[in-house]
Amino acid sequence: MAGYFHAEGIVLKSRDYQETAQLLTILTLDHGKIDAIVKGVRKPSSSLRSGTQQLSRSRFLFYAGRNLATVTQCEVQSIYAPLRQDLGRLAYACYLVEIADSVVMPGQVNPVMYNLLKQGLEMLAAAPPVLVARAFEARTLKILGLEPRLDRCAACGGSLTGGGRVTVAPAAGGAVCPGCCGREGPEYRVMPGSIKIWQQLNHMQWRLLQRLQVSPARARELEEIMPAFLEYYLDRRLKSRIFINTIGGNDDDGTGKNRSAAGTPGNRLPGSQGGPGTGWR
Ligand SMILES: [Zn+2]
Incomplete structure (x- = not known):
């Protein structure tokens, strides 16, 4: 692709580049992930600052150069202001962005993942962040088949x-019966009620998420097992989970009440053999 082209996209990453520029990674609806330079954006007078900051969703005009694309114009669609005013929600927004960045490979056009990220960021402003994260994980696993x-x-x-x-x-692809336990990589023990919530999350519409009732104990179990599933298949540790833990985002169990007990329940079975996930937790 050469010359100018338009694309709607969400800024996944931004880092300083040369004196006044930034290098962005943008997930677009129609063109996959694009690395692009924004010249002069660190000058206070730049009109591109708002629409090119991390998490902004904008309509961009790119110029495709020989090596990197350049953002020449952008029209802001949303900066997701409510997420920027709340450190907890911001941490979860970074988590969704990191998942989307991990799932979409360079050169791959993935409008389904783009739309999921867009919906997830919108939902984060309204619903309990913990539940949005779980629903996002469930949908991501479905998108990946x-x-x-x-x-x-x-x-x-x-x-x-x-x-x-x-x-x-995770290595078996779901729940295992007593006869099949201990054969395939790391294993977790969860309450049947947590399994039911997970099944609901697989099919629930976003707008119904706010009505979902999840006990703190089930929220804690799902907080451990669902990211573990995703990390197992992505074969990487999702770093923004550490940030969520650092700021105490885990303490919001999605029910509006903080947890009374600190720490994780440690549902991982002792002696579980590590597959690709060894050493993740
Ligand atoms: Zn079995």
Whole structure:
């Protein structure tokens, strides 16, 4: 592609470049991920500052050069102001952005992931951030074709049996029956109620998310297992989770009440064998 072209996009990353420029990574609706320079944007007088800051969604006019594209104009669609005024929501916004950045490969056009990110950022302004993050993870796994099997054993198709805690193994692709436990990588033990919430999240419309009732205990379990699933398949640690933990974002369980107990419940089974996920937690 050469010459000028328009694209709507969300700024995933921005870093300083040369004296007054910035180098952006922008996820666009129609052209995939684009690395682009914005010249002079660090000058106070630049008209491009607002629309090119990280998390902004804008309509850009690019010039495709030989190596890098250049942003020559941009028209702001949303800067997601409510997220910038709340450190907790901002941390979760960075988490959604990091997931989208990890999922979309260079050169890949992925309008479904773009629209998911756009919806996720919009929902973060209105719904409990923890629930938005879980719904976003569930949808991302579906987009990747990796929706976990949770109704029966993902390994043998058999019944999960009993009413006790269910074992979930990312490497197996979902829940596993007692007979298949201990065979495939890291495993987690979760309450059947948490599995039900996960199944709801897989199919729930965004607008219904605010009505979802999740107990603090289930929220904590899902906070551990759902990101672990995603990290297992992306084969990387999502760094913004550390930021969320640092600012105490985990303490908001999505129910409006802070947790009473500190720390994570440690649902990972002792002695679980590591697959590609070894050492992630
Ligand atoms: Zn089985």
